[in-house]
Amino acid sequence: MKFAYRFSNLLGTVYRCGNLNFTCDGNSLISPVGNRVTVFDLKNNKSNTLPLATRYNVKCVGLSPDGRLAIIVDEGGDALLVSLVCRSVLHHFHFKGSVHSVSFSPDGRKFVVTKGNIAQMYHAPGRKREFNAFVLDKTYFGPYDETTCIDWTDDARCFAVGSKDMSTWVFGAERWDNLIYYALGGHKDAIVACFFESSSLDLYTLSQDGALCVWQCDTPPEGLRLKAPTGWRAEVLQGAEAEEEGDEGGEEETTVRGKAAPAAEEQQGKVKYSRLAKYFFNKEGDFNKLxxxxxxxxxxxxxxxxxxxxxxxxxxxxxxxxxxxxxxxxxxxxxxxxxxxxxxxxxxxxxxxxxxxxxxxxxxxxxxxxHFNSMVALAYSPDGQYLATGSDDGKVKVWNTLSGFCFITFTEHSSGVTGVTFTATGYVIVTSSMDGTVRAFDLHRYRNFRTFTSPRPTQFSCVAVDCSGEVVSAGAQDSFEVFIWSMQTGRLLDVLSGHEGPISGLCFNPVKSVLASASWDRTVRLWDMADSWRTTETLGLTSDALAVTFRPDGAELAVATLNSQITFWDPENAVQTGSIEGRHDLKTGRKELDKITAKHSAKGKAFTTVCYSADGQSVLAGGMSKFVCIYHVKEQILMKKFEISCNLSLDAMEEFLNRRKMTEFGNLALIDQDAGVEDGVAVPLPGVKKGDMSSRHFKPEIRVTSLCFSPTGRCWAAATTEGLLIYSLDTQMLFDPFELDTGVTPVRIRAALRQQDYTRAILMAFRLNERKLLQEALESVPWDEVEVVSSSLPELYVEKVLEFLASSFEVSCHLEFYLIWTQKLLLAHGQKLKARAGKVLPAVQFLQKSIQRHLDDVSRLCDWNRYNIQYALAVSKQRGLKRPSEQPGSDDEADASDDDTLHLLGTQHGDGDGDGHLA
Structure with a gap:
């Protein structure tokens, strides 16, 4: 139960490929992100990634008119029927080919899929009781090249399909007598989109060369006539009508349908289209295509x-x-x-x-x-509210973990960022880069207020800040030195030399003034800040060190090495306390061009990032693999392994090679098939090609570049090829009782509450560990008795009450009541909690994060109200100083000033940065 982490959200990537969709209320946007789908709630300023994934990158998403169902199709033709209400997969289906677009009919009864040069219409799932959720109704042929787009009429009688063969086809959704299909030309390039006019069969078609054709239909939608059934269908239909309506009604109906109806049908002809106009968009050469x-x-x-x-x-x-x-x-x-x-x-x-x-x-x-390049570094703020990420594109982004949005981007670095860390206050971010600078950014004013450089240019590979936030250190990749600066003055304090290889990792002891530096020279050196930065110990390793980290209490050191091992050391005595062999747990996948199997290629892989959990009992490790492993430090065993991706569009994902890709001329992966496809460049003849010859297609390799546990212990983040993945404890469907026996039942808990035995009721509720019962028990205590009840709680239950209060702050509106509980608990048990600071620290930090968020919101609101009141007082004071005799138009000006005041009071502030979510 302790390691019940599940995928929670995906940050760092907002759009990859595919089509965008608004929900039916218009307040949320559905965006495909790799092989996942993210829903951006624009009204409540939140983003959430659905807990599902396809085998390849998502190609298209079709949304039902009521917004309850979505069909997600990937590049391989696999489809998922997803319920957006319960956020789960209802059905799997394979379309046996690459699908370009999916569109539901406006009435929600059917949907059309364009695949190759055909269009297939299916019955929409959920409308009937069917064994199969995807039932094929009809297949429409006509285009000679790939189909590109779909659009329906408002009454769902017809739909139009565009194609790369420069034609647009109008098909009837039913068996219409005067419209089976109609082909429209007039374009000189591939069709990009086609749209019906509202309540009409009039059509607009747009092609890639920037041309718009307006088509007018001579028949209204009501003029479409159903084709009379023939053969056995007509006999079955007539027999059913005769049984239902009786003999007389049946004879009259037969007479009307048999004689009068055909006479009327002969007077009306087939549906015809005529082109009214053709418009061209402003073009800037051939490269500016629609x-x-x-x-x-x-x-x-x-x-x-x-x-x-x-x-x-x-x-x-x-x-x-x-x-x-x-x-x-x-x-x-x-x-x-x-x-x-x-x-x-x-x-x-x-x-x-x-x-x-x-x-x-x-x-x-x-x-x-x-980040449009690979993300290489991340760090949690001390309260767990923010995440800072650095990338090879030279940008540093700060993400809000609650909303999932990036609210500031720093672009001062001119090369790739290699390290990111927060200071102890949480308002300063320090980053290292390959451009030879270490920069400090202020989250109050959103500026770069310090830039640390070395005497001679060097490339920095890692960065660390001590617990006081006054000392900044960075390791060099080419000069093998560690540089020390002062945060206050920005001056270089010392240069630590002694390593004989590039510095791969730095970490300050959270408790003592000791710096640990790991290097490729197979050593980890411990530097004492209090003793003129002299080396206190040198830890010898069996292989190159790739990452180093201290336990949160500073009593243990973990080092990841190139031979796939994680070794644990006692930094006080320089003694190795244990090691973990992780080669068999990495399980790297096989690349498309590898000559050896995945089993043998794992011998050259290792863990490149390591971090301790918030309580220090386990360690999280990841590297050039799709797996992230959690190890128990004391037992030195694998506790759980997380597969961060199942996306086969990435490289190094499969364990075995596909033999179909191996030909007598070599591997098909060597052929650059996707070059120029985005620009619509066709290859009509062998050796003849136009377009950008430098455009190339490559598959990024799956890897985990950085890992970080939240200080609250509730979640952890992984910087991967797909983006920033957040895994959190899934407490919704979790039953985790504590010291439960047969005498603890909900009935007895409520009976104790009626008897006003609040302490016993709270203890039984925590032993049963159901959130609703916990909330009911705590909120039943009168506010004037909170102090007595909190002081009578046993020490073992205080930590659990603090965790429950921290989680309640995020969703409850009873802020003052829970703040009283928090204050009385900390005052009554503060001394006892200090003795168990290491174990209680994650719960206290979780509590601090929740309270700090409310403090920021309330303080921002109070500042805004104070500013409004000051402005209103200043305006009224200014009006009082003006005399009506001196100002003939004073009444009008007073009204205008009142309007200005009201207008200003009604406005809202947006984020000043260019990469944030605007209110």
Missing amino acids: TAAAYHKTTHLLVTGFASGVFHLHELPEFNLIHSLSVSDQRIASIAINGSGDWVAFGCSGLGQLLVWEWQSESYVLKQQG
């Missing part, structure tokens, strides 16, 4: 995105340009409009950008961008 489009039928708003990052807003059918804007320098891969037509979402796969634009006020609702 890549994505979306149309809002109610407001007649057309949004188009281009390969240069520019998007246009037009009003149809007049094609009036509303405005144009550049949101990125990369191609816009997907566009979505919410139900009200106010917000437009853009996804740029090149840099992993996700933007939500409110076009009427011309402001950003959401502006997020993940």
Whole structure:
């Protein structure tokens, strides 16, 4: 139960590829992130990743009209039917081919899938009691090349399919007599999108070369006639009608259908389309191709995105340009409009950008961008509220763990970031980089206030800050030295030399003034700060040291080495206390171009990052593998192994090679098949190719670059190839009793509460360990008796009460009541808790995190109210100083000042940075 960590959220990546979808209420955005799907709640300022994953990267997502179901299809053609209400997978299905797009009908009864050059219509799951959730209804043929887009009419009678063969096909969802299919031409490039007009069969088609064709249909949707059944279907239908309606009604109906209906049908012809107009967007050469489009039928708003990052807003059918804007320098891969037509979402796969634009006020609702290079370092703040990440792209991002959004990005580094750490206060981030600088960033003013450099240029590979926050150290990769600076003055204090290889890791002892430095020279050196930075001990290793960390109480040291071992040392006596062999637990996958099996390739792999848990009893290790392992330090055994990804779109994931990829000419993985596909470049003849010859496609290798346990002990984070994965304790479906016996039942707990025996009721509730009973027992205690009850609690239960109070602060509105509980508990048991500081520290930090969050929110609100009151007083005072005789227009000016005051009081502040979530 202690290691019941489950995947909780995915940060660091907001969009990869695929299509964006707004929920039916328009307040949330669904974005594909690799082989997962993230839901961004724009109203409540939160992001959450669904606890499911596909085998390959997500290609397209289809959302039902009621917003309850979603069909997620990956690049391999595997589909997941997902319930967005209970956030679980309902059904698995394989479409036996690469699917380009999925779209539900507006009535929710059917959905269409475009695959290859065909379109398949399925019955929507959940409408009928069916054995199979995906029942194929019809298959539509017509296009000669791959299909690209789908759109339905409002009444779900017809749908249109665009293709790369420059044609658009209109199909009937039913067996219409006057419309079976209709092909539309008129374009000179592949169709990007097609849209029906509201309550009409009129159609808009857009092609990749920036052309828009307006098509008018001569038949309204009501003019579509069902085709009369023939053969055995007609006999069965007539027999059923005769039984239901009786003989007389049946004869009349037969007469009407048999004679009058065909006469009316002969007067009407087939459905015909005619092109009314053809418009062209402003082009800037061949490279600026139209890549994505979306149309809002109610407001007649057309949004188009281009390969240069520019998007246009037009009003149809007049094609009036509303405005144009550049949101990125990369191609816009997907566009979505919410139900009200106010917000437009853009996804740029090149840099992993996700933007939500409110076009009427011309402001950003959401502006997020993940690291577009591999994430290499991360660190938790001391209270666990923030996560700082550093990447090879030179950026340092700070993430809010509660909302999942990045609220500030620091771009001062000119090269890759190699190390990130927080100071003890939690308001300063110190980073090291390959550009030869160590920088300190202030989270109050969001600026770089210190830059530490070495006398001669060097590349820093790691960074550490002592527990006081006054001493900063960084290890050099090329000069094999450790540099020490003062945070206050920014001056270089000392240069520690002695290592004979690159410095791979630094860590300060949390309790004593000792610095541990690990190096590739197979040693770990301990430097004493109090004794002129002299080496106190040198720990000899059997292989190169890759990572080093102290236990939270400073009494133990863990070192990861190149031979896949984790060794534990007593830093006081320089004695090795244990070791763990992790080679068999790494289980690295086989790359596509490897010549040896995965079993033998694991011999060269090792753990590259190690961290202790909050209580110091276990250690977390990860490296060039898809697995993260938790080991028990004292027993030196593997407790649990987490598979961080099952995405086969990444390299080094499979254990065996696929023999189908091996040909007589070599491995198919050597062929760069995806070069130029994004620009729509076709290869008509062998050896003939146009486009960007430098564009290449590669599969990133799965690896874990950094691990960090939250100070609260409730979750841990892993910086991986897929992004920043958060694993937290799943307490929702967890039954974890404590010293339970047959006499502890909910009935007896409530009976003790009625008898006002609060202490006994609380003790029994904690032994049963059900959250609702715990909440009921604690909230039944009168506030004036909290002090007596808290002082009578045994010492063993105080830590559990503190953990429950910390978790209750995040969801409960009874802040004052729980604050009284916290104060009385700490006053009554403070001395006893100090004796067990190591074990109680995670619970206290969890409590501090919850209280600090409320403090920040309330203080921000109080500051804003104080500013408003001061402004209102200043305005009224200024008006009182003006005399009406001197100011003939004073009444009008007073009204204007009142309007200004009210307008200012009604405004809200947004984040000043360019990478945050705007209110």
